[in-house]
Amino acid sequence: QVQLQESGPGLVKPSETLSLTCTVSGGSISSYYWNWIRQPPGKGLEWIGYIHYSGSSNYNPSLKSRVSIVVDTSKNQFSLKLSSVTAADTAVYYCARDSCSGGNCYSDYWGQGTLVTVSS
Amino acid sequence: DIQMTQSPSSLSASVGDRVTITCRASQSINNYLNWYQQKPGKAPELLIYAASSLQSGVPSRFSGSGSGTDFTLTISSLQPEDFATYYCQQSFSTLMYTFGQGTKLEIK
Numbered sequence: 001q002v003q004l005q006e007s008g009p010g011l012v013k014p015s016e017t018l019s020l021t022c023t024v025s026g027g028s029i030s031s032y033y034w035n036w037i038r039q040p041p042g043k044g045l046e047w048i049g050y051i052h053y054s055g056s057s058n059y060n061p062s063l064k065s066r067v068s069i070v071v072d073t074s075k076n077q078f079s080l081k082l083s084s085v086t087a088a089d090t091a092v093y094y095c096a097r098d099s100c101s102g103g104n105c106y107s108d109y110w111g112q113g114t115l116v117t118v119s120s
Numbered sequence: 121d122i123q124m125t126q127s128p129s130s131l132s133a134s135v136g137d138r139v140t141i142t143c144r145a146s147q148s149i150n151n152y153l154n155w156y157q158q159k160p161g162k163a164p165e166l167l168i169y170a171a172s173s174l175q176s177g178v179p180s181r182f183s184g185s186g187s188g189t190d191f192t193l194t195i196s197s198l199q200p201e202d203f204a205t206y207y208c209q210q211s212f213s214t215l216m217y218t219f220g221q222g223t224k225l226e227i228k
Contacts, residue, residue, distance in 0.1 A: 035217075044207065044219060044221050044222045045156075045158075045164065045207055045209075045219040045222075046219070047209075047217040047218065047219065050217075058214065058216075061121070061215070061216060094163055094164075101169070101170060101173075102170065103150075104151065104152040104153075104154070104169060104170045104211050105152075105211040105214075105217075106166055106169035106170075106209075107156075107164070107166060108166050108169075108175065110163035110164060110165070111163065112162075112163055113163050
């Protein structure tokens with residue numbers, strides 16, 4: 001059974017960089033796309049970006065200038081960095097695995113989510 | 121960007137009711153449409169992918185239909201555990217995946 005677990009600081013100061021890691025267990029990080037998705041308190045889901053195990057990535061245009069996602073296949077992990085954070089970046093951050101079929105990709109495994117609060 | 125609009129935003133229903141949630145895309149997305157269920161304090165869970173394919177382990181009372189711009193999620197007979205928030209998501213635009221705003225299904 002594939003499991004994903006987010007880890008990283010729960011509190012980040014404004015203007016600093018948010019860093020999270022997702023560790024994948026029960027399966028290989030190879031052959032899939034890996035997503036970061038966030039959810040501000042009481043609001044809906046926002047896609048941040050994805051990375052393929054090969055290293056190719058794509059980001060939400062609204063966040064693109066501040067986001068970086070990298071993969072470490074040797075550790076079965078992928079990571080998110082979001083720079084210059086503000087209070088608007090306070091959210092539960094989820095990592096998720098995408099499976100693709102016939103061109104359609106869908107997140108079939110999710111981490112439990114981690115709350116990151118941006119505050120001084 | 122492809123916008124996804126769900127209706128209604130909230131819905132009250134009773135156990136045993138048949139419920140339909142609609143998702144409309146701002147442009148054609150073929151069948152690249154997925155549905156998720158989210159319960160309070162939990163991560164979303166995949167229900168339906170490719171508009172109408174039931175994810176393994178999901179009860180058969182859930183079904184999806186549609187293609188192009190208009191899609192529906194139907195729950196044939198509501199169970200107590202189905203009260204949750206439902207999101208649609210398009211993956212047609214690989215430059216940016218987008219979610220609908222969510223539909224909160226509450227007990228009447």
